Amino acid sequence: KSTMIDALCFALYGKPYRSIKKNQLINSLNRSALLVEVEFITNGKSYLVRRGAKPDIFEVYMEGTLLNKDAADRDYQDHFEKTILKINFKSFSQVVVLGATTFVPFMQMSASHRRQVIEDLLDLQVFSSMNVLLKDRVATNKQALRDSQFAEQSAQEGLERSRKFASTLEEQSRETDSIRAREQARLELAIKSVDNALEELNANIDRLQEQIPANDGSAQARKFADMRVLLANEVKKLNKEVAFFHDNDTCPTCKQGIDHDFKEEAIASRTAKVNEIVAAGKELQNKLDALHQKIDAVRALQDQIDELISQHQMKLHERSVLARQLKALQSEQAASTSLDEKRQKLNEEIAVLETQLTIAREKYSQLHEESGTLAAAASLL
Numbered sequence: 162k163s164t165m166i167d168a169l170c171f172a173l174y175g176k177p178y179r180s181i182k183k184n185q186l187i188n189s190l191n192r193s194a195l196l197v198e199v200e201f202i203t204n205g206k207s208y209l210v211r212r213g214a215k216p217d218i219f220e221v222y223m224e225g226t227l228l229n230k231d232a233a234d235r236d237y238q239d240h241f242e243k244t245i246l247k248i249n250f251k252s253f254s255q256v257v258v259l260g261a262t263t264f265v266p267f268m269q270m271s272a273s274h275r276r277q278v279i280e281d282l283l284d285l286q287v288f289s290s291m292n293v294l295l296k297d298r299v300a301t302n303k304q305a306l307r308d309s310q311f312a313e314q315s316a317q318e319g320l321e322r323s324r325k326f327a328s329t330l331e332e333q334s335r336e337t338d339s340i341r342a343r344e345q346a347r348l349e350l351a352i353k354s355v356d357n358a359l360e361e362l363n364a365n366i367d368r369l370q371e372q373i374p375a376n377d378g379s380a381q382a383r384k385f386a387d388m389r390v391l392l393a394n395e396v397k398k399l400n401k402e403v404a405f406f407h408d409n410d411t412c413p414t415c416k417q418g419i420d421h422d423f424k425e426e427a428i429a430s431r432t433a434k435v436n437e438i439v440a441a442g443k444e445l446q447n448k449l450d451a452l453h454q455k456i457d458a459v460r461a462l463q464d465q466i467d468e469l470i471s472q473h474q475m476k477l478h479e480r481s482v483l484a485r486q487l488k489a490l491q492s493e494q495a496a497s498t499s500l501d502e503k504r505q506k507l508n509e510e511i512a513v514l515e516t517q518l519t520i521a522r523e524k525y526s527q528l529h530e531e532s533g534t535l536a537a538a539a540s541l542l
Contacts, residue, residue: 175219196218210241307474309525312521319517327507
């Protein structure tokens with residue numbers, strides 16, 4: 162039976178069902194000329210798969226016609242599984258073929274394998290793909306919202322500064338040089354303040370990153386969780402054996418009586434082992450709880466780092482805006498334009514800032530609406 166199962170899996174998936182190497186499938190007489198052919202019907206069409214080794218052969222015929230094979234064997238196999246078989250090897254070995262030696266019950270499979278089997282059976286892979294894409298879009302949307310909010314704030318502040326400066330210029334036309342000097346000092350002070358904030362943010366980011374361990378314990382936590390399942394199964398098995406010795410005085414197989422001392426010893430040994438396993442399980446649970454606390458702490462540190470990085474980016478943008486304003490102010494001082502030209506320039510700047518503010522607000526509104534849509538999509542998925 163195992164030979165037939167290996168042959169079927171080799172023809173369809175290019176590998177044996179058992180945990181053996183592909184070369185071990187080749188016959189032991191001439192060490193060559195391995196060839197398996199499988200015919201099947203799906204979607205109302207008949208197919209023939211020919212696969213061999215020494216020499217390597219992989220051909221798929223539909224209604225007697227060889228399917229085009231321009232791609233590599235791996236791509237050809239991927240196309241064959243997704244468009245014709247519509248079931249991968251893992252699902253095939255769990256649903257279609259049930260081997261006595263290597264079959265793993267569904268609930269003992271890892272979470273990823275269980276998900277893969279269910280998605281394959283119910284054709285749900287598209288939702289996982291959508292969820293992955295949605296997470297990327299949500300992250301992009303959050304960053305765009307922060308950028309848009311800062312752009313709106315910058316435009317608002319710039320507009321307020323420009324209007325205030327225009328009013329001051331109108332009222333104090335003879336003190337323009339002094340005003341420029343004060344504005345320059347303010348901008349330089351603001352840039353210095355931003356630089357200090359950037360240094361502090363960098364120091365905090367470095368400090369938090371040093372606290373993140375190279376191994377957060379996730380892999381070990383998964384291993385402990387699997388061990389906890391194994392211990393529970395072992396306790397269940399031992400309790401079943403203790404119940405058997407309690408309830409039976411005669412062996413149900415050989416129909417002979419079970420010695421009383423043997424029963425007492427068997428019950429005592431298994432009960433002691435159950436107690437040992439239960440104690441080990443409690444210790445394992447304590448270790449698992451400690452690992453979960455470590456994982457939560459690492460995640461909290463990473464959230465703090467992400468927030469600091471976001472603040473760092475906003476400060477960089479703020480510094481860039483201040484530097485442009487300072488450069489523009491210095492250029493204006495060098496040009497020494499007339500009062501009317503200055504007023505006209507300020508009016509144009511105000512008009513540009515008003516347009517930028519309007520655009521920033523509209524963009525933020527659109528992004529906020531998109532955020533609600535993405536949140537609804539995430540809830541659905």
